[in-house]
Amino acid sequence: MPSPEHRTALIVGASRGLGLALAHEYLKRGWRVIATVRGSRHTRLHDLAAASEGRLEIEQVDINVRNDVANLHRRLDQRRLDLLFVNAGVAIDPDAAIDKVSTEDFVTMMVTNALSPMRVIEALHALVxxxxxxxxxxxxxxxxxxxxxxxxxxxxxSKAALNTLMRSFAARHAGDPRSLLLIAPGWVRTDMGGPQAELSIGESIPRVVDTVSAQAGIAGLQYLDYQGRIVPW
Structure with missing residues (x-):
């Protein structure tokens, strides 16, 4: 296995919150990082890149736009990705019961949280x-x-759908030696998790990275929480 300075992680959805923290944590551990943002505005990820001495590259992609994903694949086609971590996701009006959710919001969450992450994995997995x-x-x-x-x-x-689609991906790649992971980071104090969440980013993300690192070289799909514990399907 390459040393940290020769490993590259692609973090998809890293402009803020958990994705930004993942990019920061992998940089701290010596990795090179490619991280994506959706729009063109300046983010904290850009500040992190400016201080990274060239170890953090930023790519712009909206994972809900298929051409964006295809273009990202073309730009990275000759790269080796030791880790592909798709973090992007949304929660719209999370307290609304199903009969109160608009069709538009339902579709947005399903596409952003399940369909688009799997499209990214389908497009880029050959680089891993x-x-x-x-x-x-x-x-x-x-x-x-x-x-x-x-x-x-x-x-x-939407997350149950993501899990099911990832299981289908694993079934279609039976015998694949790569580690396939679904990670539950815990209830974290982010814009999405809210101020009442149980964990700080600093209590979650370093342990997420520890868990991912511990599974390196273990083939097959696992659904784990940030402490490495199995989450029931």
Whole structure:
């Protein structure tokens, strides 16, 4: 396995929150990082890149636009990605019950949280070598068997859909030696998680990276939380 300075992570969806923290954490651990933003405005990721001595590259992509994803693939086609981590996601009106959610919001969450992440993985997975890792940011709320309290109904459904699609990807790539991961980062104090969340970013993301690192070289799909514990499907 290459030393950290020779490893590259692609973090998809890194302008803020968990994705930004992932980019920062991998830089701290000596990796080179490619991180994506959706728009052209200046973000904290750009500030991080300016201080990275060239180890952080920023790519612009809207994962909901298929041509953007195809263009990203063309730009990275000759690169080796030791880690592909798709973090992008949204939660719209999370407390609304299913009968109160507009069709537009339902479609936006399903596309952004399930369909588009898998399109990115389908487009870019060939750049990940046999000893590499492909990960997607899921959630404890994506567990169907653990859904005993309800709430966050469409967000739950979108993450459960992501999990199911990732299982289908793994089934189609039976025997793939790469590590495939769905990661539940915990309830984290971000714009999406809100101020009442249980964990700070600093309590979640370093352990997410520890968990991902611990699974390197272990083939097959796993659904794990930020502490490396199995999350029931």
């Amino acid at each position: 070598p046999p000893d590499g890792t492909i990960a997607a940011m899921s959630s404890d709320l994506g567990s169907v068997s653990d859904n005993v309290d309800g709430g966050w109904e469409v967000y739950r459904a």
